[in-house]
Amino acid sequence: MTAESIPKATAKRLPIYYRYLNILHDTGKERISSTELADAVQVDSATIRRDFSYFGALGKRGYGYDVDSLLSFFKQILNQEHLTNVGLVGVGNLGHALLNFNFHKDGNVRISAAFDSKDDIVNTIQDGVPVYPVSDLADQLQEQQIQVIILTVPSDYAQGVADQAVAGGVRGILNFTPIRISVPDQVLVQNVDLTNELQTLIYFIENFSK
Amino acid sequence: MTAESIPKATAKRLPIYYRYLNILHDTGKERISSTELADAVQVDSATIRRDFSYFGALGKRGYGYDVDSLLSFFKQILNQEHLTNVGLVGVGNLGHALLNFNFHKDGNVRISAAFDSKDDIVNTIQDGVPVYPVSDLADQLQEQQIQVIILTVPSDYAQGVADQAVAGGVRGILNFTPIRISVPDQVLVQNVDLTNELQTLIYFIENFSK
Numbered sequence: 424m425t426a427e428s429i430p431k432a433t434a435k436r437l438p439i440y441y442r443y444l445n446i447l448h449d450t451g452k453e454r455i456s457s458t459e460l461a462d463a464v465q466v467d468s469a470t471i472r473r474d475f476s477y478f479g480a481l482g483k484r485g486y487g488y489d490v491d492s493l494l495s496f497f498k499q500i501l502n503q504e505h506l507t508n509v510g511l512v513g514v515g516n517l518g519h520a521l522l523n524f525n526f527h528k529d530g531n532v533r534i535s536a537a538f539d540s541k542d543d544i545v546n547t548i549q550d551g552v553p554v555y556p557v558s559d560l561a562d563q564l565q566e567q568q569i570q571v572i573i574l575t576v577p578s579d580y581a582q583g584v585a586d587q588a589v590a591g592g593v594r595g596i597l598n599f600t601p602i603r604i605s606v607p608d609q610v611l612v613q614n615v616d617l618t619n620e621l622q623t624l625i626y627f628i629e630n631f632s633k
Numbered sequence: 634m635t636a637e638s639i640p641k642a643t644a645k646r647l648p649i650y651y652r653y654l655n656i657l658h659d660t661g662k663e664r665i666s667s668t669e670l671a672d673a674v675q676v677d678s679a680t681i682r683r684d685f686s687y688f689g690a691l692g693k694r695g696y697g698y699d700v701d702s703l704l705s706f707f708k709q710i711l712n713q714e715h716l717t718n719v720g721l722v723g724v725g726n727l728g729h730a731l732l733n734f735n736f737h738k739d740g741n742v743r744i745s746a747a748f749d750s751k752d753d754i755v756n757t758i759q760d761g762v763p764v765y766p767v768s769d770l771a772d773q774l775q776e777q778q779i780q781v782i783i784l785t786v787p788s789d790y791a792q793g794v795a796d797q798a799v800a801g802g803v804r805g806i807l808n809f810t811p812i813r814i815s816v817p818d819q820v821l822v823q824n825v826d827l828t829n830e831l832q833t834l835i836y837f838i839e840n841f842s843k
Contacts, residue, residue: 438833446652462672501832520730532831595838613834621742622711623648624823628805
């Protein structure tokens, strides 16, 4: 089964299933019926069963789907077959860590261009990646045909940089700032809010009887 | 409204609502009915309405709840009132970035102890945080009454370190490794899989018509 043989409409729903299954997994749920999943992701259950049949994932009557198996399966499918180059804006501590993070090993993704406004690192190579001035962001994204950026700038710059990236034709932003940025409808934003992740965990623990 | 005045059973469901609302927000959904939410998070709708009434969040008949308002509200509630100290295991690039990450500013969370096995940084102060040997993990967690750790070790060490943390009485693990670690039921694991986040975004873009 390759990504190419999955209908586009199905492919479009895949990340939604995937993210919801991750939540189920984290809350300890081991299986789910297509009806429950349908309610959760707001796709009708017949469509879900058809989508899943493309992957050869067949739910058992009276049991449903095994959450772990579906997750492993999706993880495999989401691992695209060709290398995708992405940009990173904001080479601070987190930016540096992500430049060093081995996305390539498991994910077939490579950060091929970085952007910053600090004079001492602009036009240098950091962790193997060239650093361009943020003022060149739109031009370089077009020039290098980069469609996805990782946003690790200070909060105050998040929206401004997002606007420049949109001007450069960006289609996806992995947003590590706590700001909910505004972008046109055709641009996707995936938020990774580390403070929230940690707070949610702590809150759950403190309000969860031992 | 303070966290103390929310019944424990309600508090326990809060992070589940919160995470699901984040997904809805990211997929552009602006409102949701208690019935839809009930199906999604598998809590009955009467309970959801009662839970939300503790927060003064009242859904409108025929409209439901506004996703953004609920999210801002939950964000506020999840911001605990006292400072929580957490540990971090694995002071590599990502670990360093998180030591520098300003969890405290928005989240009232502070990394107060770090752990690593590299001789050159054990027993030093890194980014203002003392680094203890991993072999002392269980003892130090007990000694310092740290209940939550951030796990940024290489994958191969993830399960071993988790086991030591469990022995030290850890109750929550924010797991940045791609490994799905096994822990006893009473320990909560929240997974932050950066490769998956990026892959999901890219996959969605590549299979999503412009």
